[in-house]
Amino acid sequence: MHIAHLGFSLLLLFLSVGVAAKNDTLDAAASDPKNLGLMQGFPPPPDKLVTQPDSNFFSFPKLRWTVCHFRELLPTEQVSRGIGAPVPLEYNLNEAAIDALTFTPMGSSETMTWEQSLAANYTDGMLIIHQGKIVYERYSGCLNETGKHGAMSMTKSMTGLLAEILVVEGKLDDNALVSSIVPELADSAFGSATVRQVMDMTTGLAYSEDYSDPDADIWIYSRAASPLPKPPGYKGPDGYFEYLQTVKPEGNHGDAFHYKTINTDALGWIISRVSGLEVTELLSERIWRRMGAEQDAYITVDGKGTPFAGGGLSAGLRDLGRIGLLMLNEGEINGQRLFPSKVVANIREGGSKNAFAKAGYTTLEGGSYRSMWWLLHNEHGAYAARGVHGQTIFVDPKADMVIVRFASYPTAKNEKIDPTSLPAYQAVAEYLMLD
């Protein structure tokens, strides 16, 4: 039974499900883990414990503690920053003016201030960088400036970025069939897909998420991914790699965008095979050690030590700000080039809008998905890494702006969170462009 619980907890890490926010849901202040007393005391009282896997550690409100503490519940691998001195980010704070900005949430007739939007979204960390300098920085909930927060599916954008770097460097052919790079996947649905289709999630994969069906793929995947020992008699796949080999086809590759985390796990396998490095090592060598990072990051692993390329990253707020700056400045940071500008150009070009439209994202109409990044295709050329419960790295090239937000919104779905987020980002962008 405990394995099933863990499965449920793990899948909530990256899927668009979760406890629905009801009218009586605790607000941001009331659900602050410090105010709830979660994991405080020696030992914490039984009702304040957040443990793995019994206590539903990834359900609201406990998730508000968990998002800063994944490593205390799960085995992890380091993404090393190396041992040199960090390169501090510069400041040009303008927080009072930004707090007072107003915007109209999607589907609403009433305006909201920026400051109100922070609590509305259960924000744990907010960073705004304009013209290369931090203009706004806030920590709340479980997070502080030396803490790390779950990036959730923003992990995918790191994996996609690494893949795109290898593509531009000529080390990975995005037109190649997956089976030519990872022969172990030849008999799975991935085998006949191109690397690009995996990168853009236009593969045709049978992957059911019917939670009421105990044989649904999501449960099999979740049990495979669990780092806990398999129960006696367990016959299913063990680990991400074994699971991926079992995925069956459904529909045609290339027809439509289907947001399925297993694509990123397959991409993680591809870039590890090509580079000879684990995703953690590749992310460290290509990015984290070279961007002036101030903290190591980490990624959760399965029972065989394979990093969860689709959702396992935790990192510091300002370090994800550095990622945003790297994207905004097309591969450069601190006066150094980390990868060719074509990497960002390829991502910004976007994926198929037609394929994307079929997925029906109401808050992202007209957008696309490319190399595991979300393109808004708006007038500002904005694009983003996104993760459940409100995580984002939002890059606005026209406004020369990066926003990083960590959050622990009660429900996972970004369609609940976007209405008070995307218009807010646009309002800040327009304000900053007045400078």
Place this chain on the structure above:
Amino acid sequence: MHIAHLGFSLLLLFLSVGVAAKNDTLDAAASDPKNLGLMQGFPPPPDKLVTQPDSNFFSFPKLRWTVCHFRELLPTEQVSRGIGAPVPLEYNLNEAAIDALTFTPMGSSETMTWEQSLAANYTDGMLIIHQGKIVYERYSGCLNETGKHGAMSMTKSMTGLLAEILVVEGKLDDNALVSSIVPELADSAFGSATVRQVMDMTTGLAYSEDYSDPDADIWIYSRAASPLPKPPGYKGPDGYFEYLQTVKPEGNHGDAFHYKTINTDALGWIISRVSGLEVTELLSERIWRRMGAEQDAYITVDGKGTPFAGGGLSAGLRDLGRIGLLMLNEGEINGQRLFPSKVVANIREGGSKNAFAKAGYTTLEGGSYRSMWWLLHNEHGAYAARGVHGQTIFVDPKADMVIVRFASYPTAKNEKIDPTSLPAYQAVAEYLMLD
């Protein structure tokens, strides 16, 4: 069954047992995890996997990989270095001369060179600091300069140092009864012991380590400490704190030195209760953030998030060198005082030699144990943190020398490792004093 396996693995982390080194034991080069191919490939072949808990991850030779990768197998808590710039250690390398030094191992008639001793001890990292500068630094096996290695029972010396700091600062009365600080321990054997008896491990505790007895205390402790979910129907203690409350008395407090890890777990509880901080947080705030550390460290946790104060630390080689310098320089490093010199004076004063002698440590005759540090009481005033499989921070005040060694010797017992270590350290000390 898997829980029992895990128990066995976990207890090997800190107890003086292990697989006996036989004549056909692989030597250091042959058992190098890179040469064995452990955890290499995507995925690693089944016989090269090191997993938790099935594959005996802490038995030789797999332990040679595991000592650098505990966080990939167990949940952990960070010991943050903060986000400032590290303070690099200075160098005055003299490696060739040190490699050529000879010494006579205890109980042997043949000499050995320093360089030979590295392989004889399955050394993973060796650092020698003299007059404040690194004169020797080597990495082998699983370790490199940006890696971390299990400190094993050297963790105890960190916990003991923190306690001694609180004592000298007047925040912890070492004459107080444990029950007055942690009332939850009042009915256990710890309740009637003084804090000092816990710090010096002269408590009288019933704690059996008869591995053939499934009801032995070591098994109960191990099951309690496991971060894995408890099996259905499990009725035993859950976590370090619950286990400690069950410990019964045996003999009188103060009579003799009994090396029992549970003393350190109790001390961890004491210093957390007094400081309001977890051991990880206290170690970060008092030491790691202030000594110019170049890497975060981490400590494994039980299923309730309690750090393993008795053995769970992993850290970088040079960061433990900074700990050694802090001790050598009586609380100062980088021109800053981190704690009063009396802290080190108290430790160097030593514990009861009489109590220590009763424990029968053949390689440490005439020594003592104080605040979780091992005193040699030799002419150099040397003292050490020590951990199974060959871990040490060896401080030689007379020679103005610190040695840090990480190792993965096939057997846990330091009495097997000391004969080619302690005389070697003395030889280096004497050589360096010629300067």
